[in-house]
Amino acid sequence: MNQQVANRVNAVAVNAYKALGTLLLCLILLGFITYLSLQAFFLLSRRWVAPTVLSPTDPQILQLNAQIAQQASARDQVLADRREVQVRLADADRTLAAERDFQERFLVALGSERASRAQALRLLTSLQREYQNARQEIEESNRAYSRLARVRTEALYGAHLLEQEDHLTTNHQLAQMAQSNLTLAEHAVNLETRQAELRRELQSFDAAQGGSGAKAGRATAEVLLLEREHTRSVLEQARAEASRGALQEDLRALEEAAARYEKLLATIRASPHLRALEGHLTVAFVPYENLENALPGTPLYACAAKLVWCKQVGVVGEVLEGEVSVKHPIRQHFLRGVMVELQLQDGASVQEELLHMGRPPLLL
Template sequence: MNQQVANKVNALAVSAYKGLGTCLLVLILLSFITYLGMQAFFLVSEGWVVPTIIAPTDPAILQLNSQIAQQAAARSQLMADRRDVQARLANAERTVIAEQAFQERFQEALKGERAARAQALQRFSALRRQYQHAQAEISGSAQAFAGMARVRTQTLHDARMLDQEAYLTSNHQLAQMAQSQLTLAEHAADLENRLEGLQRELLGFDSVQARGRSRSPQVTTAALLLEREYTRSLLEQARAENTRSALKEDLQGLDEAVARYDQLLKTIRDSPYLRAFEGNLTVAFVPYDNLDASPPGTPLYACRAKLVWCHQVGVVGQAQEGEVSVKHPIRQHFVRGVMVEVHLQDGLSVQEELLHLGQPPLLL
């Protein structure tokens, strides 16, 4: 009796073990078939999107904001450098203009001074000719008169016909005439010195106008000082022009760098993540392979177990510019695509792992 009970218990245990093993095997087989079916479906399916929740603490948003802050700070530094270069360029421009104006006025003043000296030289040359003619006549007359007066006075004095006072007075007059001759000679020497000085000044002006190419030994120190000031102006102008050329190249390089930063900032600000976050948009990721199946207005379906018991939860909106990469919801590798705006009927649908485009995948 006991043996029969034991046999029945053993038979029931074996039957239960076999049933449990069969159930587990069926479950494993169903799971394997489901996995293979899921992989096969997503391998060929082009009708799904991944809804995306974009929060302020999203790593992509934080990274984009950090990049914007860094690039904006770098651009601000470039703009500060650009303003400094612009100020230095304006100063170089003013220096060039001032030196050019000085050189033009210097040349005009030099021409005026030379013309005045040339006219003075002509007047003094004419005066010298007149003076020499008058001096010759005065000297000739004075010598003839002095010789005659000296002989006549001496003869009268020897003949006792001229008293001592008159004799001394006559000699004094002859001495005054000799002094007048010396004064005339002194004035003639002064006139010659003045003419020589005017000639040297003219040579100096010509040397300054020739910018130092003249090597006349009669150039005056005043002309050399003028030439030095003019040369300094030329050197300062050349230095300012070189500085201006270099600053223009620097300014062009800074403008190009600023333009690159502007383009970079525009690219970052046009990121789909940032535009969706700043615009308070509900978005979903669409792989490039699925993009043709997601025009605006396409219905969106949410399903239980990803493929069954589906219902419509919204429609597709406009696609956003820019490319993004998202991990595949099933196959766990990154795929490239774009973000599209989605209009969902409730806020819970955005928490779904994926949504289907157009119709339920298994029409269930």
């Protein structure tokens, strides 16, 4: 009796083991067939898309926002530098305008001063000629009168016909006449000295206008000081021109850098991920080899187990500009492609790993 029970138990165990082995073999075979089917599907099919659920915390979105913040900060720094350069450039322009205006007015003032000195020299020259004629006449008259008065006074005084007081008075008058001659000579010297000074000033002004006053050693102290101010203005103008040229180069470089940052920011903001997130769009990834089937209005199907028991869940919308890279649904490499807008009837369909365009993959 015990032997029969043992035999039955062994038979049941053997049958169960065989059934379990058969089941495991079927499962392995089913998994292998499924694996081969999926590999064959992705190898041959050009009608699948991979829906993408976007959120503000998505790593790709966070990375793009970080890039935008970084590039915007760099652009703002460039714009700040550009504003500073523009301020310095405007200051250099004002300095150039002021120095050029000063130099023009300096030359006008120098010419006016020279004309004034020339006019004074002409007047002094004319006055000197008249003064010399008058001086000659006065001196000749004084000499003739002095000789006559001295001879007559001495004769009368010797003949006791003239008092001593009158004699002294006459001698005093003759001394005053001699003093008058000396004064005339002194005035003549002053006129000549003033003329010489004016001629020297005219030569100095001419040399300054010709730019050779200091080198020729003919400049007066007054003109030398004026020429120093003019030289300072010329040097300041040269510095302002050199600074202006460098600032213009810096401004062009900063404007080009700002334009590059703007273009880069526009490129980042045009990323399909950000556009889809900002526009609250439902999107899917389409590899380039599948793009010809992703026409707007193409039906979309969701299937159980990726390939069977399918139903239509929406249609394909517009293609979003910009390339993206996404990891293959079952393989380890990345695929290049684009994002397309999805118009889904059921919001839960966006959570599917795959959607099929045009028709179900197995027509089921």
